[in-house]
Amino acid sequence: MIQFERFTLANGLRVLFHNEPSTPMAVANVLYDVGARDENPNQTGFAHLFEHLMFGGSKHIPDFDAPLQAAGGQSNAFTSNDITNYYDVLPAHNLDTALWLESDRMLSLAFTPKSLEVQRQVVIEEFKQRYLNQPYGDAWLHLRPLAYKKHPYRWATIGKNIEHIETATMDDVRAFFAQHYHPGNAILCIVGNFDLNFVKEKVDYYFGNIPGKEKIIRNLPQEPKQQRFRKKIISRKIPSDAFYYAFPMGGRMDASYYLADLLSDHIANEKTGLLYTELQRKKKLVSEITAYITGSLDNGLFVITGKLNPGRTFEQLDAALWQTLDKYTSRPISKSVLEELLLKMQTAKAFQDQGLLNRAMNLCFFELLGDAQFLNEEADHYARIQPAQLQHFAKAIFSKNRCSLLQIQAK
Amino acid sequence: MKNSHAQTGLDRTVAPPLLPIEHIQFVAPESSTLKNGAPLYWRYGLQNQTSKIELHFAAGSAFPDPLTASLCAGLLINGSKNRNAKQIQKALDSLGAYYDVSLGQDNCVVSLYALNSQLLKAYQIFHESLFEAQFAQKEIDQLVHERKQKFKIQAQKVNFLAQRLFQRNLLAGSVYAQQIQLKDFDRADRAAIQAFHVTHYLNGLQKVLLIGDFDQNIITSFIHLLNAYKMFEGKRLPFTWKPDLGAIHHEHPGALQSAVRIGRPLFNKTHPDFIAFSVLNTIFGDYFGSRLMSNIREDKGYTYGIGSHIVENQQFGYFVIGTEVGEASRTATFHEIQYEMERLQKELVPQEELELVKSYLLGQLLKSADGPYAMLDLFANVEVHGLDLHFYETYITEIKAVSAEKLQELAVKYLNWGEMLIISAG
Numbered sequence: 001m002i003q004f005e006r007f008t009l010a011n012g013l014r015v016l017f018h019n020e021p022s023t024p025m026a027v028a029n030v031l032y033d034v035g036a037r038d039e040n041p042n043q044t045g046f047a048h049l050f051e052h053l054m055f056g057g058s059k060h061i062p063d064f065d066a067p068l069q070a071a072g073g074q075s076n077a078f079t080s081n082d083i084t085n086y087y088d089v090l091p092a093h094n095l096d097t098a099l100w101l102e103s104d105r106m107l108s109l110a111f112t113p114k115s116l117e118v119q120r121q122v123v124i125e126e127f128k129q130r131y132l133n134q135p136y137g138d139a140w141l142h143l144r145p146l147a148y149k150k151h152p153y154r155w156a157t158i159g160k161n162i163e164h165i166e167t168a169t170m171d172d173v174r175a176f177f178a179q180h181y182h183p184g185n186a187i188l189c190i191v192g193n194f195d196l197n198f199v200k201e202k203v204d205y206y207f208g209n210i211p212g213k214e215k216i217i218r219n220l221p222q223e224p225k226q227q228r229f230r231k232k233i234i235s236r237k238i239p240s241d242a243f244y245y246a247f248p249m250g251g252r253m254d255a256s257y258y259l260a261d262l263l264s265d266h267i268a269n270e271k272t273g274l275l276y277t278e279l280q281r282k283k284k285l286v287s288e289i290t291a292y293i294t295g296s297l298d299n300g301l302f303v304i305t306g307k308l309n310p311g312r313t314f315e316q317l318d319a320a321l322w323q324t325l326d327k328y329t330s331r332p333i334s335k336s337v338l339e340e341l342l343l344k345m346q347t348a349k350a351f352q353d354q355g356l357l358n359r360a361m362n363l364c365f366f367e368l369l370g371d372a373q374f375l376n377e378e379a380d381h382y383a384r385i386q387p388a389q390l391q392h393f394a395k396a397i398f399s400k401n402r403c404s405l406l407q408i409q410a411k
Numbered sequence: 412m413k414n415s416h417a418q419t420g421l422d423r424t425v426a427p428p429l430l431p432i433e434h435i436q437f438v439a440p441e442s443s444t445l446k447n448g449a450p451l452y453w454r455y456g457l458q459n460q461t462s463k464i465e466l467h468f469a470a471g472s473a474f475p476d477p478l479t480a481s482l483c484a485g486l487l488i489n490g491s492k493n494r495n496a497k498q499i500q501k502a503l504d505s506l507g508a509y510y511d512v513s514l515g516q517d518n519c520v521v522s523l524y525a526l527n528s529q530l531l532k533a534y535q536i537f538h539e540s541l542f543e544a545q546f547a548q549k550e551i552d553q554l555v556h557e558r559k560q561k562f563k564i565q566a567q568k569v570n571f572l573a574q575r576l577f578q579r580n581l582l583a584g585s586v587y588a589q590q591i592q593l594k595d596f597d598r599a600d601r602a603a604i605q606a607f608h609v610t611h612y613l614n615g616l617q618k619v620l621l622i623g624d625f626d627q628n629i630i631t632s633f634i635h636l637l638n639a640y641k642m643f644e645g646k647r648l649p650f651t652w653k654p655d656l657g658a659i660h661h662e663h664p665g666a667l668q669s670a671v672r673i674g675r676p677l678f679n680k681t682h683p684d685f686i687a688f689s690v691l692n693t694i695f696g697d698y699f700g701s702r703l704m705s706n707i708r709e710d711k712g713y714t715y716g717i718g719s720h721i722v723e724n725q726q727f728g729y730f731v732i733g734t735e736v737g738e739a740s741r742t743a744t745f746h747e748i749q750y751e752m753e754r755l756q757k758e759l760v761p762q763e764e765l766e767l768v769k770s771y772l773l774g775q776l777l778k779s780a781d782g783p784y785a786m787l788d789l790f791a792n793v794e795v796h797g798l799d800l801h802f803y804e805t806y807i808t809e810i811k812a813v814s815a816e817k818l819q820e821l822a823v824k825y826l827n828w829g830e831m832l833i834i835s836a837g
Contacts, residue, residue, distance in 0.1 A: 344507045351524060
C-alpha cells in the first residue's frame with residue numbers, strides 16, 4: 001500500500017505527495033500527458049525530440065542540469081507512445097532546486113536554434129544506435145504499421161523515419177510546447193520525508209503562477225477491428241530468422257488488461273511455460289521464444305516473438321505454434337498454477353516498490369489513468385481472475401484472423 | 412491576485428540556496444563466520460517484506476577455461492538428483508521466488524529473491540539444486556546451442572566487437588584476456604563442467620550476503636545449510652599484464668555507426684590516487700554535464716551518448732571511454748577526446764565546475780547509501796578489496812579537499828593520449 005496525498009493548483013496542475021520518512025533523498029517526477037500518439041502523421045518523432053529540447057535551457061535558467069548536479073542530484077526522462085516523463089532525484093534538503101527547474105521549463109523554454117540543431121543530430125544518432133545499427137533493431141518500425149492501420153500507434157516514438165526529425169522547424173517546436181506543456185496537462189509527484197503543508201507551500205510557490213490553459217481533449221482515430229490475417233516479410237543481414245506474432249488487445253483501463261498480462265507471464269514462463277517447453281525444448285524449433293504485452297493506454301498488442309533454429313522453417317513454427325496455443329486454450333489452468341503466478345507477481349512488485357523513483361512514476365501514471373489510488377488496487381484485479389476467465393480470454397485473443405505476423409529472414 | 416510574483420517574491424533567475432550534505436551514516440552489516448571460514452554478512456531493518464540471499468563463488472570466467480565457467484554458471488540451477496530443471500523451477504515458482512546468476516571475471520554471484528516469509532524455503536530448493544547439479548548431457552547440448560545462436564547475434568553488434576577487442580588488447584598477457592570464440596562451443600565438455608562445479612562452487616564459496624528481517628531460528632537454518640560449502644582455497648588468479656596499446660580499427664561492413672573504446676591500465680580502490688582520480692574522471696566523462704558529453708554530444712551532436720569509467724577488478728583496474736558515433740564523425744570524435752584530455756592537462760578546472768562535481772559526487776554517495784540494499788552493496792564494493800566502510804569517510808574527506816592543481820597533476824600523469832589503447836569497430 002502506497003499512501004499519498006493529492007491537491008490541485010488553481011492553474012490545473014495535479015500534485016501527488018508520498019511521504020517516505022526513511023530516506024534522505026527526494027524525487028520530483030513530472031508526467032506530461034503527451035506522447036508519440038499525439039503527433040501529426042507527417043511530423044512523427046516529435047514528442048521524443050521535444051523531450052531532448054527540455055534539457056536545453058528554459059526561460060530564466062540557461063542550463064537545466066548544472067544547478068541540479070550542484071544540488072547533488074540528477075535527472076532524466078523518457079518518452080513513450082502515450083506519455084513523456086521527467087524526473088529529478090536529489091538530496092531532500094535541496095528539493096527547492098528541482099521545483100525551481102521543473103517549474104521554469106513548464107513556464108517556458110529558451111527555444112534556442114542551437115539546441116534544436118544539436119538535439120536533432122543527437123536524436124538521429126540515437127535512431128541509428130537503437131534501431132538501425134542493431135540486428136533486429138528495426139522490427140518494431142515494421143510491426144507497428146502492420147498491426148495498426150489508423151491509430152497513431154502505427155509509428156514508433158523515435159518516428160517513422162529520420163526525415164521527419166531532419167525537417168523539424170523552430171515554429172513546430174514552439175507550437176508543440178504551447179499545446180502540450182502547461183500545468184493542466186501535467187501531473188507532479190513529490191516523494192520524500194516532508195510534511196504535506198511544506199510540500200503544498202513549495203509547489204504553490206514555484207508552480208502557482210504559471211498560467212493555466214485549457215486542456216485539449218484528445219480525439220484520436222481508433223483502430224478498427226482487424227478482420228483478416230496480415231503478414232509482412234523483410235530480409236536483413238542477421239544470423240537467425242525471427243518472427244513476431246501480434247494480437248490486438250484492449251487498452252490499459254480495459255478489464256482484460258490483467259488477463260492479458262497474466263496470460264503472457266504464464267505462457268512465457270522461464271523453463272515451465274508452454275512456449276519454452278513445447279517449441280524450444282520438445283520440438284526444437286526455436287533458440288529463444290517469449291511473449292509480452294505492450295501495455296499501452298489505447299488498445300495494445302499481445303506479442304509472441306522468437307528466433308528460429310537453423311534448418312527450421314517459418315511454416316514448421318507456424319503450424320506448431322497454433323497447435324500449442326490450441327492445446328493451451330483447450331482446458332483451464334489449475335487454481336494452484338494461478339496462485340503461483342500471483343505470488344510471483346506480488347514478489348516482483350514488492351521489490352519494484354522499494355525504489356522511490358518507481359513509486360513516484362507509478363503514482364503519476366495511475367493518476368493519469370484516472371486515480372493514483374488504482375495503483376493500490378491492482379493486486380485485487382489480479383486476485384479476482386478465475387481460471388475459466390483466463391481460458392476464455394486466451395481463446396478469444398489467439399485468433400488467426402486478428403493476427404499480424406512479421407517475419408525477418410536472414411539474407 | 413494570488414501567487415503573483417510580487418506577493419511570493421519569486422525571482423526565477425535566482426537559484427534557490429543550496430545546503431551541503433552534513434552527514435552520511437554508514438552502517439556495517441552483522442557479520443559471522445561460517446564453519447567453513449567464509450563470512451556471512453546480514454542486514455535487517457527493512458521497510459518491507461522483501462529479502463535476498465547472495466552467494467559469491469570463486470568461479471569467474473578468468474579461471475582457466477571461460478567456456479566451462481560460463482556453461483557451469485548457466486546450468487547451476489537446472490536439476491538435482493530427484494528433480495529435473497522444470498520441477499526445480501516449478502518449486503521456486505510456487506514460492507514466488509526468482510534468481511539471478513551473474514558471471515564476472517573474478518567470481519560468479521548467485522542471488523535468490525523472495526518475500527522474507529519464503530526465502531528459507533526457496534533457498535532449500537536452490538541449495539539442493541546447486542549441490543546436486545547434474546549437468547545432464549542433453550541440458551549441456553541445449554545450452555550450448557542457445558549460447559551459440561546468441562553469440563552469432565552479438566557478433567553483429569559493433570559495441571560487442573569493440574568491447575572484446577579492447578579487453579583482449581588491454582588485458583594482453585593476463586588470464587583476463589581470454590575470450591570465448593564461436594568454435595569453442597563445439598568442445599563443451601561435461602567432465603570439465605562437473606570438475607569446475609566441485610572446485611569452484613562446492614569448494615569455492617567466498618562470502619554470503621543476506622538481507623531481510625528474519626528471526627534467529629531462520630538465520631541458524633541458513634547457516635546450517637551454508638556450512639555445507641567449503642571455502643575457496645585454490646590459487647588466486649595470477650596477474651601480470653602487457654597491454655598492447657596503439658590504435659586498431661575493426662572493419663564491420665554496412666555499419667552506420669562505429670563503436671569506440673579508448674582506455675589504459677589504471678588501478679582500483681586500493682590505490683592512493685583512486686579517490687582524487689574519481690573526481691577527475693567525473694569531470695572528464697562520468698556525468699551528464701561532463702567535458703565529453705558537453706563537447707561531443709551537447710555541442711557537436713556526434714553521438715547519443717559518451718562516457719568514461721573506472722573499471723575495477725580484484726587485482727587491477729582500468730580506465731575506459733565508450734561511445735557510438737556516426738561513421739562520418741569518428742575521426743573528429745577522436746580529436747575532441749584528445750583535446751579534452753589535453754585541456755585538463757594544460758588548464759586548471761575552474762572552481763565553479765570543481766565545486767559542482769564535488770557536490771554531485773556527494774549527492775550520489777548519499778543516494779548510494781539510501782536503504783539497506785544500497786548500504787549492503789556499498790559494503791560489498793569495499794569488502795572485495797579488503798577495505799571497510801571507513802573508505803567512504805575517507806572518500807568524503809578527500810573529495811571535499813581535492814584541489815584543481817591536484818587534478819591537473821593527475822591528468823598529466825594518467826590522461827596522455829599517446830598512452831591510450833584506441834579501438835573502433837564500424
